[in-house]
Amino acid sequence: MRVPVDWLREYVEVPADATGVDIAASLVAVGLEEEGLHTGGVTGPLVVGRVLTLEPEKQRNGKTISWCTVDVGDANGTGEPQGIVCGAHNFAAGDLVVVILPGGVLPTPHGPLTVSARKTYGHVSAGMICSEHELGIGDDHTGILVLDRRFARDAETLARLVPGTDAIPLLGLDRETVEVNVTPDRGYCFSVRGIAREYSHATGARFTDPALALAAAAPEATAGGFPVQLRDEAPIRGRAGCDRYVARVVRGLDVGAPTPRWMALRLTEAGMRPISLAVDVTNYVMLGLGQPLHAFDLATLQGPLVVRRARRGERLTTLDDVERALDPGDLLITDTGGDRPVAIAGVMGGAETEVGAGTRDVLIEAAHFEPVTIARSARRHKLPSEASRRFERGVDPALAAAAAQLAVALLVEHGGGVADPEVTDVGTPAAPAPxxxxxxxxxxxxxxxxxxxxxxxxxxxxxxxxxxxxxxxxxxxxxxxxxxxxxxxxxxxxxxxxxxxxIPSVLPTPPGGAGLTHAQRVRRVVADVLAGQGLSEVWSAPFVGADRYAALGLDVDAELARTVRLANPLSDEHPLLRTRLLATLVDALRRNVARGVRDVGLFELGLVVALDGPQRSAPTEDVGVHPSEVTLAAIRDAVPPQPRHLALLLAGDRERPGWWGEGRRADVADVVELARTVGEALGVPLEVAADAVAPFHPGRCARVTLADGTVVGHVGELHPKVLAALGLPERTVGGELDLDVLTVAADVTVQARTLHTFPLAQSDVALVVDEHVPADAVQRSLRAGAGDDLESLTLFDVYRGDQVGEGRKSLAYRLTFRAPDRTLTTEEVSTLRDAAVEAAAIAIGAVQRA
The missing domain is CATH 3.30.56.10 (Phenylalanyl-tRNA Synthetase; Chain B, domain 1)
Known part of the structure; x- marks a missing residue:
């Protein structure tokens, strides 16, 4: 809300020496956040000048410029006339104009413009003769601001217009405007009246409520006013959509009459563009008092106005020339006894009843509407307006008659109209509950x-x-x-x-508690481990479109069957909630690569939403009503499962090249190792086996399971078609694991382990197995047979060739043994190794290679 300081002074006794900074500080003290301070934006020498000579000169490009000499008094330091080139032609020699001299600064949409003396069109132009638009006090940029015309009816000001006079205070460019941020619970501060009241609370300055005198001057309701009926068949929480409606008529109005300069200036300072007298008056009253108004062309209204809810199928073309399909929740202003919608109450009027050039009689509406109704209509139609912004925060219901009276008085004074003696005031707002x-x-x-x-x-x-x-x-x-x-x-x-x-600042004493939950500790351990492996954690928005499922090579129909669709998506292109993290994590990878990052490692811990049946709708309750236990149970039952997953992606080099070596690209082994590392950190042994699921390459995909066979997720290299569809680097690898499954199985408690000091004993063994046997199965069998003294098991060589035969491979392992209480003998190590080999032979048919 922008509050011109001069306007504020009319309602509250602001000290004469108080600046905008002082006022803003006082408002901050009572909880209103300062947004900024604004002035005219013009600095430097801006003075009154009298045009002495004006010589038109036609240029080669066909344009005619005026070479002028202008008397600016002593403002230029010499007293000599100033030579200025001007492209406008709406002034003549002898006119008083506004001149900005070299060194002055003008506001522009692209930033401040410093004026300097420069050569143009064969002359040295020492300054500018300004238009309203260049000064920021109006929209007219077609011609020069001629002060003789602007102040033609103000003889006192004209007498003071001497060349060299400072024009900044003359044009109000030194006037300050304080901008504050109004919180949703303080709707009354969307007015100068409300801000003045808050300034009074902050400083003790005397506040004069303008509404009191206006209400006293407003005539009582009569029986002959324009007929209005309030009908609301669907009140919200028992509150009717409209509980007060005041209608006043002004006849014989000259809608073409100019808006008074002082009013237009205040509207501009408050951030609104002057349009026409009728519109400007309603906006002025709204900004001053906080009561939105609407003006109808009386000639276009037929029969009584009826305030009611919309009916299905009804449509209305609003003032922005958009035809809108109305919703039964919309509150409407209708005429002809309720048959024709003419406005969406509290949001925007209809085009058919708009005040236009031919309007002679107007009906002023000042009403009080239910906030929730207006807020929902404004959001439903994506039609925020200054009126709806105030109604949805709560407007003073006692203000309607006073606001209508001020609007009528201004229209009569400046538009030449006559106020109709008949007054409509229907409805009785409920008093605030004690x-x-x-x-x-x-x-x-x-x-x-x-x-x-x-x-x-x-x-x-x-x-x-x-x-x-x-x-x-x-x-x-x-x-x-x-x-x-x-x-x-x-x-x-x-x-x-x-x-x-x-209010004193006291540090609270934290109560004793259990600390982090088990699930929180698991997430922290996983994040720390992956960050330690060089990956970066990211967050991606959980919204996708159906085309993402197709790009990932998934069964689109099957995925859609388990996908939750948003009722009000942020983007029509992403109306679905993701069922897997990889669906959105790929966007982060693509964005990094697009910005020149070639080697990328990303991971995300986040929720996915997967239906286990048809999407169920949840019941709703009005705001402020606590749901019953039955309603709460139905809401909880409608919430779909939301498991937490871990997803990761690697692209480019896993080991970067340099003087130390050639480097190595990330491959499937890296994501398998990352999955194993996560499992080890959580104390969960993970088993890996070949698999073929989308979106991974069928020959480079691995299934990750617990020891009991519970599937944790999949890792592997993304399919080339997926990479092409999503624009990802070739040979990108990744995976997705169900973190909830890992959380249940995890043991993240820290347990001390005794460090044994007896010597290590190592023994190597090479086993020949069929090609389809995974190395993980070989390792499990070796561990099972080697016993408790096996400290580590490392695969250090894989051989395929004539020596082992076609369809076979040789896996060489190094077994490291250590006993906690003695040094192992050679015979003991050999016995343990042989037991491990025998277990592998029995479990998977492994044969020790000679």
Whole structure:
């Protein structure tokens, strides 16, 4: 919310020497976050000048420029006329204009522009004669700002227009605007009225509520006003979509009348573009008081206005010329007895009833709409507006008549219209519910000792009515504070107004607890291990499209059957929740490669969503209503399984080349080893066997299981077609493991192990097995037969050739033995080795190679 300081001064007594910085600091003290300070953006010598001579000169390119001499008084330091080239032609010799001299700075969309003397069109132009657009005070950039015309009706100002006079204060370019960020619970601060009230709370300055005088001046409702009916067949939480509707009529309006300069300037400072008198008046009232208004062309309305919910199939073309399909949840303004929609209540009006050039009579709407209804309609139609932004945060229901009165008065004064004596005011808003609170509650919650008087005085200062019965307070919030519904809300107000700086900073004492859960420890161990292996952890958004399943070579129909579809996706291209991490991790890999990173190792720990049946819909409850146990059970039942997975990808070199060697590309063995390393860190023995599943190459894919056969996941080299479809580097390898399965099996407790000091004994053995027998099966059988004294087992050679025969391979292992209590003899080592070989022969038919 942008608040012009001059406008703020009308509502609250801001000290004359207070700057925008001072005002912003005061507002921050009561919880309003400062967004910025704004001025006209023009600095340096900007002065009034009188055109002495103007000589048109036609150029070779066909353009005609004006070579001017301009009297700028003593502002240029010499008193001599200033020579300036100008391309506009809407002024003449003798006119008073605005001149920016060399060294001055003008705001532009591309940043500040410093003006300098430069040669152009054969002359040295020492400055610029400015337009409204160049000065940032209007949209007209077709011609020069001529001060004689701008102040034609202001004789006093015209008398002060002397060449050399500083034009910055003259044009209001020194006026400050304070911008604050309004939190969702403080909707009343979307107005100068609300900000002025907060400044008063912060500084004690006297606040004058403009709505009080306007409400007193507003005429009472009459029986002959424009007929309005409030019908809501589907109220939310028992609250009607509209509980008050004020309608005022102004006849004989000159819609072409110009918006007063002061009003246009305030609108511009507040961040809104002046459009026309009728629109500008409604916007001005909204910014000043916080009550959104809407103006209808009275001639286009037929019969009574009816405020009701939309019917299925109804459509409305809104002011932005978009035809919109209406939803039964939308609240509408309709005419002809409720048959024709003319506006989406609180969001945007319809094109058919728009005030246009031929409008003579207007109907001003000032209504109070239910916040949730307006918020849902604005989001449903992707149509945020200044009105909906205020209604969805809560507008003061007592403000409608005052806002309508101000709008009517401004239209009559500046548009030449006549206010219709008949007034419509229907509906009775419910009074804010009183809140009961113990007077010592703020002290107990905040930790600051507030006296009873401080608590009561503070609540009354923000507009509450407080009655006391012993230590129990009954607090009736003001109509502009719909957010005050609980004792905790009132406590926050006491702390805020009394001053956050008075709340002491006390370090809390952490309670004793169990520390990290088992699952958290598992995730930390896995992340630490993979980071230690040189991989980088990433996070990828969990949204995908069906085309990603096809790119991964999966069965699209089968994947879609277990995929959750989002009701309101962030992107229409990604409406599904991922069923596997690799579906989104590949995007991170592709992005890194696209930015020139050739050797990449990534991993992600994240949730996937996989249906175990049809997607079930969950019941909903209104905001603020605690669901019943039955509803909660139905919601939980509708939530699909969300297992946590681990995915990893490697591309490029695993060992980089250099003076030490040629390096090595990442291959399947690397991801197998990473999976094993994770298992070892968790104390979970993992077994690996060949497999063929998408998205991996069928000959370079491995299934990872627990010892009991439970599948943990798959690792391998991605299929070449997958790499081509996704634009990934060739021979990319990766894998995906079910971390929940590993978590159940993991033992991450730290156990000390005795270090044995007796010597090692090593023995090598080469076993010949069939080609299809995996090395993992050979190792398991050797370990099983070697006994407890086997300390390590290492595969150091693989041989295929004539010596072992076709379809066979030789695997050479080094067995390392160590006994905890003695030095092993040669005979003992040989016996242990032979037992291991015998176990391998029995289990997989291995034959020891001579």
């Amino acid at each position: 809140v009961r609170m113990h007077v010592g509650f703020p002290s107990r919650i905040v930790g600051v000792e507030y006296t009873d008087t401080e608590v009561v005085t503070t609540l009354e200062a923000i507009g509450c009515t407080v009655t006391r019965d012993g230590d129990l307070l009954t607090v009736s919030p003001p109509t502009w504070r719909p957010d005050l519904t609980t004792g905790e809300d009132l406590v926050e107000e006491v702390a805020r107004i009394h001053g956050y700086e008075h």
